[in-house]
Amino acid sequence: MPSVCLADRIGDLIQLTPDEREALAQLELRERPLRRGAVLLREKDKQQELFVLTRGTMMSYVLLQDGSRQILRFHFPGDLLGVSNLVYRMSPETITALSDCVVAPFERDQLARLCADHPRLACLLLVTNQMERVTLTDRLAAIGRTSAKGRVAAVLLEVHARLRGPAQTEPVSFVLGLTQEEVGDATGLTAVHVNRMMRQLEDEQLIARRNGQVTLLDIRRLASVASFVNRRDGVDLSWLPAAR
Amino acid sequence: MPSVCLADRIGDLIQLTPDEREALAQLELRERPLRRGAVLLREKDKQQELFVLTRGTMMSYVLLQDGSRQILRFHFPGDLLGVSNLVYRMSPETITALSDCVVAPFERDQLARLCADHPRLACLLLVTNQMERVTLTDRLAAIGRTSAKGRVAAVLLEVHARLRGPAQTEPVSFVLGLTQEEVGDATGLTAVHVNRMMRQLEDEQLIARRNGQVTLLDIRRLASVASFVNRRDGVDLSWLPAAR
């Protein structure tokens, strides 16, 4: 079976029926490959489509008047992209590929049909939305109220947690896949200061670096300096309606 | 008819059927009054209920290890509160009343039933969620990448836009209803610095203040220093399924 990224993601939360998996698969029928750096959606674009990210990592950001950039989110396989096209005529953010990627475009009314036919999936969309919202608030608190070192540590932990997948198995080493400028734009810092903070984390034996590979040496202590909470834990979906 | 806040809010987006209004009214059957300062929901509480805010203004925030606070959101009538209880066993945030308020509690499975019976409303919940998410990203960009003065201006504009309601009629004067400490906790600044920025905005004739009343003297220029975008504009919901 061709893997169904969205179903796999949601399937981490709850056991889906074959019907539901089939319905989700309908959103991933088409494929569009993207080169690293390619722009999927540009701020103020008029675009109707949504996408499932099926392979690679992407990010969304906004640009301010003065040219500075705020990265809002990193996207991993199984994420929905461009959901704000459900609401706004013009996209509020830009979405680009951090690595070579594959996305599956689909139409807004496909989502409408999905919600009508599968109310439990509609609820699960609400749920994933909400998890995403909480991730955003975590970042907000980090930028608003933690030190530069903490914010950089938070990005490392976030990417690490997402890359190792739902099993949360143990590769403490990984390729960050972000330039220091990108880390800065995600954390509200300059690239120069990100560099200094990485060095400091290294000097304090919290991380190690070797040609792009990052190793988290003491996740416990890193999580503490970053005020990091892994939002995979503590999920409770017992209230969901029965599958139709 | 007892006003149905949720229906009124969603009704700003699209014409609801009587059936749909009735279904939304089911979420507001009970009433709970709250005194200013009362805590509706505390971080890490185990709570199953959700709420509709029917009167007054509230806020949600998180506390960090060092005791500092990040305000995540201000809530106004028609907002859903505690939606993250749909996902997490323990609340990720605290919600308290900024003024005397009334909320309507309801159960999670009521929402499940609503989605099953009224797919269009399920979609509209996704839509409002998404609008809220965009507001969060606006705040994120403000804190990460704009000046202290801009962030303070952004809070003034946000509260102003929400207080004057959907008609967007013109009272440029309003009671902020926030202490400078609260503005600071929303913007990632200290109360002292918020004070200085308010004075600066006043010196530059962008705002005026008289015993708690704030007047926005030049909304255009304020919006410019704050990089403020009113997210009420540009909504397109033509893809919604038919009401059942």
Place this chain on the structure above:
DNA sequence: CGCAAATTTGAACGTAGTCAACAAGTGTGG
């Protein structure tokens, strides 16, 4: 190999934080 992008480091600067003192409101109880 050669170029462009990314990383690294240092020095000077500036925005926002900290600490402290006082003023102005607000509410409470004597």
Place this chain on the structure above:
DNA sequence: CCACACTTGTTGACTACGTTCAAATTTGCG
């Protein structure tokens, strides 16, 4: 009705975290 306590707002002086600018070095890639 006033006295007192407490919260909130205001201002100044000093500090520090993070930025800016600049230059050197390393890395990745065509």
